[in-house]
Each structure stands twice: as structure tokens, then as C-alpha cells.
Amino acid sequence: MENSSHITSFRLIVFDEIGQIRYFYFSVILILYLANIFANSFLIGVIFTDRNLHEPMCYFVCNLAVNELYGSIGLFPSLLLNILSDNHEISRVNCIVQTFCLHTYGSIEFSSLAVMAYDRYESICHPLHYHSIMTPTKVYVFIVLIWLYSFSKFSIVLSLSVRLTLCGNIIEKVYCDNYSLVKLACSDTTINNYYGIFAVFLSIVLPVILILYSYIKMLRICLKASKGSQLKALNTCIPHLVSLVNFSISSIFEIVQSRFNMKHVPTAVRIIISVYFLIIPPLINPIIYGVRITKIRMAFKNFLCTRKLSPE
Template identity: 50%
Template sequence: MMNSTKYAYFILSPYFDVGLFKYLWFMIIMSLYVVIVGSNVLLIVVICMNRSLHEPMYLFLCSLFVNELFGSTWLFPFLLVQILSDIHTVSAPLCFLQIFFVYIYASIEFTNLAVMSYDRYLAICYPLQYNTLMTQKKTALLIALTWLYPFIAIPVLLSLTASLQLCGNIINKVYCNNYYVVKLACYDTTVNNVYGLTYTTTIICVFILIVYSYLRILRVCFSGSKQTRQKAVSTCTPHLASLLNFSFGCFFEIIQSRFDMKNVPIIVRISLSLYWLTCPPLFNPVLYGLNLTKIRIMCISLVLGSL
């Protein structure tokens, strides 16, 4: 059982006093949040309202945008409160709730990108059989699995962390993170490490699926006709950009967690720790809205029609 009587809260140490500049930071973060919510909601509405977009690729995109709203909603309001606050603490229950949300968001994001790569693999490598291979039932099942698996796996991870006896309550992060809480444990964390390794193995398997899908797509591009190559490039470019964007953010997060970053300026550390939670929700609507013709045309029509 967690030593909640001794550590009823955690201290988030990276925050620093910026004086009146905190109001500038507040406006910047608020503006980013408004843009993220507005752009993702717009694309969700466009996909849901237009039956011509009720195809697997667009439904997977809709799932991605919903997850980005989900991830942003737990992060940005908390950041806004912390920026204006003079005491940067978070209660233990809220801390574990944050851990739950961040891992759910990251898991769904990565799995959703894997499902999208699989969908593009079928569409490009088996175009004649695509409608048979990717049915509406299969699409719904893949979306359901994308969302259900994290909601089963993450609570187990969280319960193992919550049961640890902690010898400190200072987290070197601007939000709560499971790895940093486990580092505060007084005793053996073998069970946590084994479960974490098991969960990481599933993520690696998902990554292998993504790599395999795009290798097959590249093979078809090099051996196929010009029309096939153009189709592959037009549909896969935003997917690859989105995947690389999220992967870079995860890489920065891993580097910060595993290595000593004390010599790196604190503003750089904070920016890198927020990259994977802010950039995908910010840039993905732009990537897909500009590159996918159907979405772009219908977004423009919806915006102009509302004026």
C-alpha cells in the first residue's frame, strides 16, 4: 500500500519562477490548447458528418483525433494551473490519475498509428482485395482493440506503482510520470520492472508491424507503376510524418528518463518532455487536413458554410 499518510502529494521540481513572464507562458499554452481542440474537433466533425468519409482510413483517423483530444485535455488545463501557481505540487491521487492518462494516450496513439500503417499496407499491396480484407466489422474491431487494450494493461501497471513504499516525493518532471515515481521506491521493484518489460515487448511487436508494413509498401512502390507510386506517396506521407513526429517525442522522453540531463538548460528539458504530448495533437490535423484532398475540401466547405 502506498505511504499516503507521509506523501499525500508530490513536488514537481522543474518549474521555476519566471515572474510576470508566467502570464505570457499562460497565453502561449492557452493558445496552443485552443488550436489543438479546434482543429481536432473540426476534423472529427467533418469525418462523422460526411458518409463519403466513412471508410477505414478516415475512421482510423477519427480515432486518432479523438485520442489527441483525450490526451490534450488531461495535460493542458493542468499546465495552465501550474504556470499560474506559486506552489508546484500535485496530490497523490491526481498524480496517479495523470500517469494513467499519459500512458493511455501514448499507447492508443502508437497502436492507432500501427493500425493505420496496416490499413495502408492492405490498400497498396492488395488493392483488388482491400474491400474484402478490410471490412466494416474488421475496422470496428481494430478500433475497439486499439482503445480497449491500454485500458486493461495500464491499470495493472498503475496498481503495481501505487503499492510501492516511497522514500521521497520530488518528481523531476512538469507532470507525473510512472518511471519517476518508481525511482522513488524504497524497496525492490522487480515486479514493476518485469511487467514494464512485458508491456514494452508488446510495444516493440507493434513497432515491428509498422516497419514490416512500410517495407512492403516501399517494395510495391519501387516495383509498381507510376500511378501506384503516386497513390502510395499521397496517402503514406502524412502517416509517416505523424509516426516520425510521435517517435521523436518518445525518443526524447526516453533519453530524459534514462540519462542525467542536469547540464541541459531547464527550459530545453521542459520543452523536450512536452514534445510528444503537444506536437502530435498540434501537427496531425494539419498534416492530414492539408495532404488528404477529401478532408481538405470538406473542411473548407464546413468553415465557409459557418461564416
């Protein structure tokens, strides 16, 4: 056994099973990474350059896109490097940084979806007072608090994990995460386990409760409204609901991958399950909001038309 003081790197053994098709995996992951960067960067650019999109919902969508880029940077460069590498190792420092990045990404995503649910609640339940309630200052404060809340919360989690004495350096995933580090510990992890449960409540359960509360309130209002108003409310909420369901499913995949023995599952399936929440939501969200939100869709069309009509 290796003492934690001597562990300078971790070995990601799932990569050992990739074999000769590593270049195929590399090509697919690289294409997905570039598509992720392009889609979210384009969405951010359109929102910032079109003044018609400078409103609360679009700012929250932009914040979501920034988080997608943040999470992608935490995963893809290391993933691509390890696919081509022969030793499939990640340094201890990089492992800790990656763990922090990926966990805060997940927390920011759920927190952002919770705030967006509140925004939809105010839009549907208090339409006449919406702009006086969701002021630009309030929107900026919400966005800053989302990031500070996630960063501070997981800083405590990671500080508890870093102090553990480790008796191994084998991680059975394609990236580092906090649960994998705790599993390597041969010292007492009681505090980690208790605070870990509390952190899961703060990161997932609490945002989901806030989202459900907002939608229950919206549903009560919609049941009393006309069919036209109900349809309008549904169209307003569809992008958010699709994002929420998609990210929730991907989070369940990640929990299953982390908590249960998956050695009987083919390597390709295990890799897909473990990276789904970092690949699919960031690709789907820009499409959802670009297609479903009328103002963003029109901004896309105006941008493309301007590019076509501009002189060469």
C-alpha cells in the first residue's frame, strides 16, 4: 500500500480497456468538445451582442452556457490526453483541481435551474410586476450567489478529502471525483460521509425542492387561466423543463456509475454513463434555448442573415 504522502499521481484504469480503438474515441470526444465550445460560445455571443436579449431569462441562459464551458474545460483536455497516453495517469494536483471543477459545475447547474424556475414563476404568476421584481441588479446578485454558493460549499468538501490518508492511487473512472478519492482512504472518513450527505442535500435536494415548489405554484395559476394562457405558459417553461429532466437523468447516471460495481458493464457503456452529464446537457441546452425561446431564435436568424448579406 502507498501512503498518501507518497502518492503524487492517480491511475485512471478504465482507459486501460480502451485498446486499439483509442483514436476513434479521441476523434468522437474531440468533435463533441469542439461542438460544445462552439454552441455555448455562440449562444453567449448572441445574447451579449443583441440588446433585445438583455433580460433576466436570457442572462440566466447565458450563465448556464458559461457553466457548460467551465465544466467542459474541467473534463475534456484531461480526457483527450489520457485517451492517447499509455500510462493513463493524472497528477495529484490536477486530480484535485478536476474534482473541484466537475463538482462545482454540477452544483452550479442545479442552482441555476432552480433560479430559472423562480424566474419563470415570477413571469407567469406576476406578469405585471415581473420587471420590477426581476431587476438587473437582482439578476446579477443571483448569478454571483450561485457561483459563490457552489464554490464555498465544495471547498469544504474537498478540504476534508485532501486531509485523508490514502492507501492507493487507482481510480476506476475516466476522471477524478470526490467519491473516488474518499474510497481510497484508509483513515477515518466519518466527517466526510456526514458532510457529503449534507452537501448532496444542498447541491441537489434543495434546488429540486425549490424547482418543484415554483412549478406547483405555476400549475395552480395555470389551472385557473384560459387555454391560451396555459399554452403560453407551457411554451415558456418547456426549455427549462427539458434542461432539468436531461441534467437530472445524467446526474442519476453519474451516481449509478460512482456508487455501484459496473465492472460487468462493457467499457464503452461505462465511459458514456460517466461522462454523459458533462457532454450531452452542454450540447443540448444551446439548441433547446436557441429553438424554443423566440427572442433568441430571432437573434440567431438576424445574425445569420447579417452574415450572408455582409459584403465580402
